[in-house]
Amino acid sequence: MPISRAGHRAVVALGDERAEPDFVWIEALTGAGRPEIETLLAETDELAEIENGIRHRHRQGGRDFYAQFRAPLDLYVMVRLLRPIHVVETGVSSGVSSAHFLLALRANGRGTLHSIDLPVSQRGAHLAESESKVSLPPGRSSGWAMPDELRPGWDLHLGPSQVLLPVLTQGIDRVDLFLHDSHHTPEHLTFELETIRPKLTPGAIVLADNVEWTGDAFDRFAASLKVPVHRRGGDDLVGLQVPRAPTTAPPKRRASPKRAARSKKPSRPSGR
Numbered sequence: 001m002p003i004s005r006a007g008h009r010a011v012v013a014l015g016d017e018r019a020e021p022d023f024v025w026i027e028a029l030t031g032a033g034r035p036e037i038e039t040l041l042a043e044t045d046e047l048a049e050i051e052n053g054i055r056h057r058h059r060q061g062g063r064d065f066y067a068q069f070r071a072p073l074d075l076y077v078m079v080r081l082l083r084p085i086h087v088v089e090t091g092v093s094s095g096v097s098s099a100h101f102l103l104a105l106r107a108n109g110r111g112t113l114h115s116i117d118l119p120v121s122q123r124g125a126h127l128a129e130s131e132s133k134v135s136l137p138p139g140r141s142s143g144w145a146m147p148d149e150l151r152p153g154w155d156l157h158l159g160p161s162q163v164l165l166p167v168l169t170q171g172i173d174r175v176d177l178f179l180h181d182s183h184h185t186p187e188h189l190t191f192e193l194e195t196i197r198p199k200l201t202p203g204a205i206v207l208a209d210n211v212e213w214t215g216d217a218f219d220r221f222a223a224s225l226k227v228p229v230h231r232r233g234g235d236d237l238v239g240l241q242v243p244r245a246p247t248t249a250p251p252k253r254r255a256s257p258k259r260a261a262r263s264k265k266p267s268r269p270s271g272r
Contacts, residue, residue: 084177208237
């Protein structure tokens with residue numbers, strides 16, 4: 001995966017090299033050039049203090065790794081480039097993806113993040129090997145590693161997305177960016193994609209994590225839109241961009257019969 005100086009301070013602060021941004025992936029999903037991506041990634045270096053705080057909260061919660069979601073800086077850049085009005089994600093856990101969505105929306109000066117999470121808490125004081133790493137530590141709630149300053153304006157819904165996602169999409173007029181990171185089965189991913197489909201705007205970005213568990217559900221969705229699937233390096237994190245509306249020339253104005261008849265008359269000699 002390409003390594004750039006831009007964003008590297010943020011990666012170090014988060015504490016996991018997997019967060020190194022993938023330029024090829026971002027370029028494929030947004031159409032932006034490398035210089036523009038570099039400029040936006042440089043913004044994340046100014047967020048190193050926030051990233052370090054996220055890492056610190058993870059350690060306080062008994063997590064030695066930075067996050068379950070491996071591409072937070074990629075998300076930041078996509079939101080800055082896309083300037084979405086509505087971002088929807090399913091799956092929050094400690095809130096790394098949510099935090100970077102919110103940071104980018106704040107930098108844009110517009111947009112809302114709508115998140116759905118069905119939290120599962122670990123059973124004891126320490127996470128057992130048999131438990132999911134996305135389980136919440138004792139006393140924590142969804143988004144527990146996020147800075148408190150990002151929470152105002154965050155539209156968080158707790159419960160199963162089978163119930164909440166249809167209600168959420170009915171209440172908004174568009175979805176500009178969607179991230180699936182919840183229950184990873186072919187049936188559930190298909191349900192979420194088809195639920196948001198009517199609200200996807202031209203040029204919207206759709207992402208899905210852990211597709212190794214969801215069969216060909218994402219590929220079939222991409223095929224139905226007639227767009228390619230873009231994989232992030234060797235990860236099982238994939239994305240696509242919804243086709244943009246084709247640009248068509250305005251229809252030619254038809255001349256009125258009288259005007260057409262006049263145009264057929266021979267021109268009068270100049271008289272010279």
